[in-house]
Amino acid sequence: MKFSIVIYAAPYSSEAAFSAFRFVSAVIEQGHEIHRLFFMGDGVLNASRLSVTPQDEKNLQQNWDELIRKNSLDSVLCVSSAIKRGIVDAGESKRYELDGVSAFESSEIAGLGQLVDASVVSDRVVSFG
Amino acid sequence: MDNTITIISRSAPYGSANARLCIDIALAAAVFEQAVNFVLLDDGVYQLLSGQTPAVIDSKSVDAALEVFELYGIDNIYVDEGSLSSRNLSSEHLAVEAKPLDAAGIAALIEESATVINL
Numbered sequence: 370m371k372f373s374i375v376i377y378a379a380p381y382s383s384e385a386a387f388s389a390f391r392f393v394s395a396v397i398e399q400g401h402e403i404h405r406l407f408f409m410g411d412g413v414l415n416a417s418r419l420s421v422t423p424q425d426e427k428n429l430q431q432n433w434d435e436l437i438r439k440n441s442l443d444s445v446l447c448v449s450s451a452i453k454r455g456i457v458d459a460g461e462s463k464r465y466e467l468d469g470v471s472a473f474e475s476s477e478i479a480g481l482g483q484l485v486d487a488s489v490v491s492d493r494v495v496s497f498g
Numbered sequence: 499m500d501n502t503i504t505i506i507s508r509s510a511p512y513g514s515a516n517a518r519l520c521i522d523i524a525l526a527a528a529v530f531e532q533a534v535n536f537v538l539l540d541d542g543v544y545q546l547l548s549g550q551t552p553a554v555i556d557s558k559s560v561d562a563a564l565e566v567f568e569l570y571g572i573d574n575i576y577v578d579e580g581s582l583s584s585r586n587l588s589s590e591h592l593a594v595e596a597k598p599l600d601a602a603g604i605a606a607l608i609e610e611s612a613t614v615i616n617l
Contacts, residue, residue: 377519377617410519449522481526488613489501489532496616 373487377498379411380429389497405487409447416476437475444476445483502533504611508540511560528570539578548593
């Protein structure tokens with residue numbers, strides 16, 4: 370079955386983003402397909418490459434990055450949500466003349482059309498947050 | 499692309515970003531020519547109230563955003579009757595026209611939709 374996952378929740382503030390991560394891992398382990406991850410609202414903070422956690426705590430952002438790269442997942446950050454929260458890739462950083470890149474390269478910054486496409490193409494759209 | 503997306507917007511207009519996210523999703527879906535049902539449920543019904551003055555808290559008006567739905571071809575705006583009555587509200591309090599629906603009606607909408615966004 371083809372799944373798309375929408376994540377609205379920030380990491381650490383609630384369990385939702387962790388649940389999303391575990392759900393995506395389970396979907397892949399059980400041999401299903403992830404069509405797309407779509408991060409929206411506070412969910413875009415899951416793609417921050419500038420997060421540091423204590424050694425005995427899981428760094429969810431790094432875990433997402435590893436999961437996305439290992440499985441070559443299509444991961445999209447909603448552009449309007451991302452840039453207002455300071456989550457920018459090299460392209461947005463340059464466009465707005467900012468002095469850094471805060472998003473992992475494993476996610477792409479794009480528009481809501483990617484969410485609409487995911488809803489059309491996927492058998493299931495599952496939201497967290 | 500042929501697909502009905504039902505968006506259930508259940509948060510009050512300004513306390514969180516949820517109301518605005520639902521509106522953005524609805525407009526994007528309409529731009530990509532999807533059939534959209536927009537349902538106001540629970541505290542989401544407050545989004546429809548007349549007399550909103552969000553400028554005083556540096557916010558943009560949610561009811562004005564809902565009023566442009568028609569221009570995007572979104573005609574199916576529904577409001578849960580039970581959510582209105584439990585908040586002592588009725589259609590005369592609303593700035594945005596929405597079709598009243600009971601719980602069974604909302605269940606039917608969900609049943610016939612390919613995708614449901616619930617926020």
